[in-house]
Every structure is written in C-alpha cells, then in structure tokens.
Amino acid sequence: MKNIFxxxxxxxxxxxxxxxxxxxxxxxxxxxxxxxHYNASYDFSDKNRIVEGLVAPLLAAPAFPVEKKPILIVYPxxxxxxxxxxxxxxxxxxxxxxxxxxxxxxxxxxxxENIQEETIYQDQxxxxxxxxxxxxxxxxxxxxxxxxxxxIKNKQPExxxxxxxxxxxxxxxLTMTDLKSGEIVYVDQVELARExxxxxxxW
Amino acid sequence: xxxxxxxxxxxxxxxxxATIPLQKARMDFFSGNPAEADKTLGECSEMPERDRxxxxxxxxxxxxxxxxxxxxxxxxxKASKFIxxxxxxxxxxxxxxxxxxxxxxxxxxxxxxxxxIHTYLMINFLLQGRPDSALVEAKQALEVFDEYPDPLEExxxxxxxxALCFENMNQxxxxxxxxxxxxxxxxxxxxxxxxxxxxxxxxxxxxxxGRIPAKVASDVVLPPSIRISVPRYEESSSYSTVDIKVNDTxxxxxxxxxxxxxxxxxxxxxxxxxxxxxxALRAGSKEIIAREIGEENVYVEILARVVLFxxxxxxxxxxxxxxxxxxxARVTLDAGxxxxxxxxxxxxxxxxxxxIQAGKRIYRSVRF
Numbered sequence: 001m002k003n004i005f006x007x008x009x010x011x012x013x014x015x016x017x018x019x020x021x022x023x024x025x026x027x028x029x030x031x032x033x034x035x036x037h038y039n040a041s042y043d044f045s046d047k048n049r050i051v052e053g054l055v056a057p058l059l060a061a062p063a064f065p066v067e068k069k070p071i072l073i074v075y076p077x078x079x080x081x082x083x084x085x086x087x088x089x090x091x092x093x094x095x096x097x098x099x100x101x102x103x104x105x106x107x108x109x110x111x112x113e114n115i116q117e118e119t120i121y122q123d124q125x126x127x128x129x130x131x132x133x134x135x136x137x138x139x140x141x142x143x144x145x146x147x148x149x150x151x152i153k154n155k156q157p158e159x160x161x162x163x164x165x166x167x168x169x170x171x172x173x174l175t176m177t178d179l180k181s182g183e184i185v186y187v188d189q190v191e192l193a194r195e196x197x198x199x200x201x202x203w
Numbered sequence: 204x205x206x207x208x209x210x211x212x213x214x215x216x217x218x219x220x221a222t223i224p225l226q227k228a229r230m231d232f233f234s235g236n237p238a239e240a241d242k243t244l245g246e247c248s249e250m251p252e253r254d255r256x257x258x259x260x261x262x263x264x265x266x267x268x269x270x271x272x273x274x275x276x277x278x279x280x281k282a283s284k285f286i287x288x289x290x291x292x293x294x295x296x297x298x299x300x301x302x303x304x305x306x307x308x309x310x311x312x313x314x315x316x317x318x319x320i321h322t323y324l325m326i327n328f329l330l331q332g333r334p335d336s337a338l339v340e341a342k343q344a345l346e347v348f349d350e351y352p353d354p355l356e357e358x359x360x361x362x363x364x365x366a367l368c369f370e371n372m373n374q375x376x377x378x379x380x381x382x383x384x385x386x387x388x389x390x391x392x393x394x395x396x397x398x399x400x401x402x403x404x405x406x407x408x409x410x411x412x413g414r415i416p417a418k419v420a421s422d423v424v425l426p427p428s429i430r431i432s433v434p435r436y437e438e439s440s441s442y443s444t445v446d447i448k449v450n451d452t453x454x455x456x457x458x459x460x461x462x463x464x465x466x467x468x469x470x471x472x473x474x475x476x477x478x479x480x481x482x483a484l485r486a487g488s489k490e491i492i493a494r495e496i497g498e499e500n501v502y503v504e505i506l507a508r509v510v511l512f513x514x515x516x517x518x519x520x521x522x523x524x525x526x527x528x529x530x531x532a533r534v535t536l537d538a539g540x541x542x543x544x545x546x547x548x549x550x551x552x553x554x555x556x557x558x559i560q561a562g563k564r565i566y567r568s569v570r571f
Contacts, residue, residue: 082339082345199291
C-alpha cells in the first residue's frame with residue numbers, strides 16, 4: 001500500500017514537472033509577412049493581405065496615369081465589423097505603399113490642426129518674417145480615398161460535437177471619389193474568409 | 204484512508220471564500236464611496252480566476268458611475284475578453300463542482316450579464332464620442348441576443364440602444380429591424396424616436412435606478428443528509444415613472460425601460476437544467492462517499508456528512524452593482540442651452556445643464 005502511494009506521488013510530481021516546463025515563458029521573433037492565425041478573428045496577417053490586395057490593382061489602374069501624380073486625401077476606413085479593429089493601420093499602410101510608389105501625392109489630414117497651430121504661432125512675431133509659412137499655399141486634394149471594412153460571422157448551430165466552428169468573412173471596399181465632380185472614379189474590393197474551430201472541452 | 208482525509212482537507216480549503224474584496228467594494232459603492240470601491244478591487248488580476256469576471260464587471264460599472272468612461276471601457280473590454288476565453292466546458296470546474304459546489308467553478312456570467320457588459324460598453328463609447336466603436340459593441344450584443352433569445356427578449360433598453368447605434372452610423376434599415384424586434388418584445392406598437400429636424404438636437408439620457416435584486420439560495424433537505432441548494436433572484440422592485448422637465452416644462456419624450464431583475468431571473472431559469480443536473484450528480488456522489496466512509500467508521504461518517512452538508516451551497520454570485528431598472532430617454536430640443544431635471548419617485552431630482560447643437564446628439568448617464 002505504501003509503495004503504491006509513493007509511486008502515485010512520484011508519478012504526479014513527474015507530470016507536474018512536465019506541465020510546468022511546458023508552461024515556461026518563451027519568446028521568439030516571427031516574420032510579419034508570415035500568415036499566422038490563432039483564431040478566426042482579424043489579425044496582422046489579414047492587414048497585410050488586404051493592403052497587398054488593394055494597392056497593386058490601384059497602381060495599375062488606367063484612371064491614374066503615371067505622369068499625373070494626383071493629390072489624395074485619405075479618410076479613415078469605417079469599421080462596420082463586430083470586432084474592435086484599428087482600421088487606421090490599414091489606411092496608413094495603403095498610404096505608405098502609394099507614397100513609396102511615387103505615383104500619388106497625399107495631404108496630411110491628421111496634421112491640419114497642428115499645422116494651423118504652428119502657423120498661428122509663426123504669425124505672432126517670434127519667427128523671422130522671411131521664414132514664416134505663408135497662408136494659402138497648401139495643396140488641395142483632387143481625390144478622396146475612403147473605405148469600409150465589413151464582416152459576416154457564422155457560428156455552427158448548437159448540436160452534439162467536440163469542436164465549435166466559426167466562419168468569418170471580411171471585405172474591404174476601397175473607393176476613390178473625384179472632389180470636383182463627386183464622381184466615384186475607382187472602386188475595388190478585397191475579400192478574406194476563414195474557418196476556425198476550438199474545442200468545447202478544456203482543462 | 205489517509206487519502207480520503209486528504210481529499211476532505213483539499214475540498215474544505217478550496218471551498219474557502221475569495222469574495223471579501225468584492226463584498227467590501229460593493230458596500231463602499233452603495234454607501235457612496237465609489238473611489239474606495241475602485242481601490243479595493245485593484246486591477247482584478249490578483250483575484251482568483253473563478254471570481255475575476257465579477258471583479259471586472261463590478262469595477263467597470265463603478266468606474267462608469269464615477270464618470271471615468273475610458274477606464275470603465277478598458278475594464279469591461281477585459282470582462283468581454285474573459286468570457287470569450289472561457290467559452291468551453293472546463294474539466295477542472297466540472298469535477299470540483301460535482302465534488303464540492305458550483306461556487307468553486309469559474310464564474311462566466313448569467314446570459315443577461317454577458318449582454319449588459321456590451322450594453323455598458325455601448326453607453327461608454329457613446330459618452331466618449333466614439334459611435335463607430337459603440338456599433339461594434341451593438342453587433343456583439345446582437346450575437347448574445349441571437350444566442351439566448353428567450354431569456355433576453357424583455358431587455359428593451361439594450362434593444363433601443365442597439366437601434367440608436369445603427370442610427371448614429373447612418374444605417375436606418377438595421378435600426379428599423381431593431382425597432383421591429385423591440386415592438387414585438389414589448390407586445391404593442393410603440394412609438395419610434397423622431398428624427399432630428401432642422402435647428403434641433405437631441406440629448407439621450409441613460410437613467411439607472413435602484414439596485415438589481417440579489418441572487419439568494421433556496422434550500423431543500425432530504426434524508427439522510429442530502430441538501431439541495433439552488434440559486435434564485437429575489438422579487439424585482441417596481442419603479443415609478445421617470446419625469447423629465449426641460450426648463451421647468453414637463454416633456455414626454457421617447458422612453459424605453461428594462462426591469463433588470465426580471466431579465467436576470469429569466470436568464471438564470473433558462474440554465475436551470477444545467478445546474479440541477481449537476482446538483483443531482485453531486486448529491487449522489489456525496490452520498491456514496493459518506494456511505495463508503497461509514498463502512499470503516501461510523502463516527503467519521505457522521506463528521507463527513509456534516510462537512511458535505513455544509514459544503515453544499517448554491518452559487519449566488521452575481522453582478523451586484525447593476526441597477527434595478529435602466530431607462531433610455533431621447534429628448535429632442537432646440538439648439539442652445541437647457542436645464543434638464545430628471546425625477547423618479549421620492550429620490551432627489553437630478554439636474555443637468557446641456558448645450559444642444561443643431562443636428563447633433565449628446566449623451567448623459569445618471570443614476571438614482
């Protein structure tokens with residue numbers, strides 16, 4: 001009886017040791033371009049796919065010839081999904097890719113208040129008059145670049161099963177609107193769909 | 204034999220209470236000291252996992268009524284995340300629940316409480332001027348409604364709030380669907396809020412009154428020593444109508460309200476089959492243990508029966524700082540400054556000064 005008890009305690013201790021070692025803190029670098037998904041929700045891999053899927057066709061669009069270099073203003077992508085997604089990351093990445101292509105010029109809408117504040121400061125007499133920013137010299141946007149991120153989520157209906165499955169479909173619609181005429185001159189869409197499952201029973 | 208005593212000791216220790224900070228925080232909050240309540244709860248990460256959700260929910264609500272909407276949002280988002288992480292059947296919880304009682308399991312919230320996390324998040328986001336994030340929460344609230352339609356049907360406040368979130372983001376069709384569901388749940392054709400006309404604005408009031416009924420235990424004792432203890436909500440209090448005066452003139456705006464106790468009680472009853480099954484399993488296993496011990500020593504059996512009897516306790520944990528009634532009022536006003544007086548029953552009226560801008564909607568949260 002005593003032997004059995006000692007073996008039992010040793011067995012439990014070994015299992016506990018393996019468990020603790022498995023739970024040890026572990027950090028590693030991963031390539032941001034690799035597709036890594038832990039569940040069906042939106043993640044950074046999706047952002048990369050969305051940006052890739054939208055920028056390449058836009059650069060090849062005949063509506064914007066290479067020599068024209070149109071001036072754009074980006075409005076934030078509207079999040080119409082059921083997740084708290086920072087859509088600012090998508091707009092920033094699209095803008096960065098387009099600027100790097102040299103095909104478009106951009107107005108920095110987010111810095112408008114700061115620019116105004118700085119201009120007012122310069123006009124207060126502290127700055128050399130020759131170096132002051134002159135009013136009325138800013139570029140005017142020709143096009144508005146805007147987008148909407150949407151999602152449709154489906155969960156597996158209640159039934160006897162070992163896993164819960166979930167499907168999520170994401171779409172991002174990108175729109176370019178001519179500021180003078182209000183005409184939509186370019187539209188594109190990128191879609192992602194994913195299915196993930198998680199066990200119903202856990203520790 | 205030694206192993207059995209060891210199990211007993213572990214069982215006894217595990218059933219110990221970890222809810223002292225929660226009780227203190229609730230007492231502080233209701234005695235008008237929310238800052239102390241917030242301090243008592245701390246970051247909630249030190250709270251045992253089984254009560255952590257309660258900590259997030261209580262703290263989130265306390266911060267909301269302190270006017271700290273951003274901090275409240277962060278805390279309630281943690282509550283929401285915790286629930287989605289715990290969305291599985293835990294072997295550990297089920298085994299301890301069958302051996303000891305349901306209080307040893309990780310609290311995952313009544314269906315109504317899961318919904319009200321999103322309700323308060325919607326309110327917080329609207330108060331912070333973030334209608335897009337409020338809509339995200341509205342969609343998550345709709346998922347909870349879809350999952351548990353019957354027990355949550357009478358939560359008209361949350362339904363009207365979801366519709367409002369759709370209106371804010373210029374999605375009138377989705378708002379209309381929610382108003383239709385609301386009318387169906389109310390059982391009558393109710394009037395819908397009027398659109399904001401030229402030169403006017405709107406103030407949306409989130410009015411909380413009273414305190415949600417407490418969850419209490421109902422005990423039944425069967426021979427020889429079987430104790431069945433199940434949770435139930437106490438009866439809801441009735442609330443008088445809310446009176447709203449603007450610049451000393453009584454107004455009759457669009458009003459929708461939810462009896463929180465009624466919805467919570469329906470949610471608890473909806474999962475009765477789950478906890479009654481577990482209760483039956485537990486009663487059976489405790490009887491087997493007591494009899495096995497009795498085969499070796501009758502005095503130890505008596506002691507074991509006493510301990511097992513005392514360990515049988517209903518899981519009466521709940522989100523206790525919630526109000527007993529939530530009312531949503533939408534008051535359309537001319538642009539300009541206004542004095543609003545909200546009164547309910549014998550409570551002291553609440554006065555608000557608002558500055559309405561044409562075509563805009565502002566929000567205020569008050570609690571009696």
